Amino acid sequence: MTDLPRSASTVIVGAGVVGAAAAFFLTERGERDVLVLERDRLGSGTTSGGLGGIRHQFVDELDVRMSQLAIAFWRTFEERTGARHDFHERGYLFIANTTEGVAQLRRPMALYERLHVPVEMLGRVEIAELVPRMRVDDLAGGRFCARDGYGDPLVALAGFAGAAQLGGARFKEGVSVEALLREGDRVTGVHTPSGDVSASRVLVAAGCWTASLCASAAIAIPIWPYRRSIMESGPLPQLASIPLVIEWESGFHFRPKDTAQRFAMPNLTADGREEKGPAGPPSAFPGEFAPLDVPPALEPWVQARAAWRHPAFADLRIVRSWSCYYEMTPDDHPIVGRVPGVSGLFLAAGFSGHGFMHAPATAELVVEEMLDGRARTLDISDLSLERFASGRRPFTAAVL
Ligand SMILES: Cc1cc2nc3c(=O)[nH]c(=O)nc-3n(C[C@H](O)[C@H](O)[C@H](O)COP(=O)(O)OP(=O)(O)OC[C@H]3O[C@@H](n4cnc5c(N)ncnc54)[C@H](O)[C@@H]3O)c2cc1C
Structure with missing residues (x-):
């Protein structure tokens, strides 16, 4: 029998990077x-x-603003939490094969300029300087932001959780929340196999499992899982400090992790097409959880793609690979904030492939909603659950 408290002011369901960051921001605010x-x-x-990529280079203004808020935090992570974080500001380099791809990369440049994000369009020579010996003769151009980079999601999570615990938060592992407890129009706590915990505020940060949990309180949440995979090479120390490189058209990308390289790739459909994101939402949420194995067709695809892109990847040895779920929403954007009609209940989930990089911003903003009644640092009303019921579609972005 776990020593589960019977009550708390705030219960957070889920200790991914988002739940841990929210606990940190709550304790930083004195909770x-x-x-x-x-x-x-x-x-x-x-x-x-996750791959740990952190970038400003989005196409929707709110995403860029979230990145600015988050990256300011990532840069001061060690001071704020007292914990180490493996954050490297080495840039994100998008490369395009076609003139149409370059035109698409150019499209948000005016937005970056207005928001003072230092992004530049690059030609082949400058691309080759950023990643020596990389193949560029098939490229039509690229886009680069030196203020982007990458980190380590689990290291960051440990830092958030450690600092939150020092601030008084309690983390309980092995406790599954089976239902949200609700009396009329307010949440009153959570039900677990070890008993109920009463709480006046509950934050659901349960990733792609959010829809099933919220269904227990008759709240419909359009989040579903979409399997994606990562592969890791043996040591390639000559590429240990390159930017994260992403092929715009294919979605293939790679970044160093210590002396190894990690590769992310699109899925391959049964008829061999490359698929960066799901064709559409399932008919009922949360939909199907595909088995978390790595489809065998991916490794030869990665080896061929990688060998084409850089001679250091010829005869590439994959030493590790894994799959995990993107937590998708119908517009590829998260749901953050209060749940309309259920006082005390908040959501921060459905990040559709970019929840790590935005975790500090998401956490700070949802904590403002919880403690101050609304997010003050940025207007996040576009991220509210209500957008799906109203049919409002404030975003244009797609999955990378
Ligand atoms: C292949 C891949 C590459 C990615 N690359 C990037 C990237 O480059 N940059 C980036 O920013 N993001 C990336 N992401 C996305 C990023 O990893 C996620 O958006 C982020 O980790 C989501 O964090 P979370 O805390 O919301 O969810 P999770 O980490 O899924 O945490 C949710 C937690 O809730 C727990 N939980 C669920 N239900 C219950 C319950 N009923 N009771 C108790 N606990 C429960 C789960 O066990 C889980 O630990 C990538 C994802 C994948 C799959």
């Missing part, structure tokens, strides 16, 4: 009675599987 419930281990959900 001590925070209980984080994780059904498995800290970081055992999607956070364990």
Whole structure:
């Protein structure tokens, strides 16, 4: 029998990077009675599987503003949390094969300029300087932001959780929340196999499992899982400090992780097409959880793509690979903020492939909604659950 408290001011469901960051921001604001419930281990959900990319280069203004807020935090992570973070500001380099691809990359440049994000369009010579010996003769151009980079999601999560615990938050692993408790129009706590915990505020940060949990309180949430995979090479120390490189048309990307390289790739459909994101939402949420194995067709695809792109990747040895779920929403954007009609209930989930980089911004903003009634640092009303009921579609972005 776990020593589960019977009440807390705030219960957070899910200890991925988002739940842990929210606990940190709550304690930083002086909230001590925070209980984080994780059904498995800290970081055992999607956070364990991500590539760790951190970028300003989005096409929707709110995403860029979230990145600015988050990256300012990532740069001061160690001072704010007292913990180490493996954050490297080495840039994100998009490369395009076609003139149409270059035109698409150029499209948000006016937005970056207006928001003072230092992004530049590059030609082949400048691209070759950023990643020596990389193949560029097939490229029509690229786009680069030196202020982007990459980090380590699990290291960051540990830092958030450690600092939150020092601030008074309690984390309980192995506790599955089976239902949200609701009396009329307010949430009153959560139900677990070890008993109920009463709480006046509940934040659901349960990633792609959010829809099933919220259904227990008759709240429909359009989040579903979409499997994506990552592969890691043996040591390639000559590429240990390159930017994250992403092929615009194919979606193939790679970044160093210590002396190895990590590769992310689109899925391959049964008829051999490359698929960066799901064709559309399932007919009922949360939809199907595909088995988390790595489809065998991906490794030869990655080896061929990688060998084409850089001679250091010829005869590439993949030493590790894994799959994890993107937590998708119908517009590829998260749901963050209060749940309309259920006082005390908040959501931060559905990041559609970019939840790690935005975690500090998401957490800060959702904590403002919880403690101040609304997010003050940025207007996040476009991220509210209500947009799906109203049919409002404030975003244009697609999955990378
Ligand atoms: C292949 C891949 C590459 C990615 N690359 C990037 C990238 O480059 N940059 C980036 O920013 N993002 C990236 N992402 C996305 C990023 O990893 C996620 O958006 C982020 O980790 C989501 O964090 P989370 O805390 O919302 O969810 P999760 O990490 O999934 O955490 C949710 C937690 O809730 C727990 N939980 C669920 N239900 C319950 C319950 N009923 N009771 C108790 N606990 C529960 C789960 O066990 C889990 O630990 C990538 C994802 C994948 C799959």
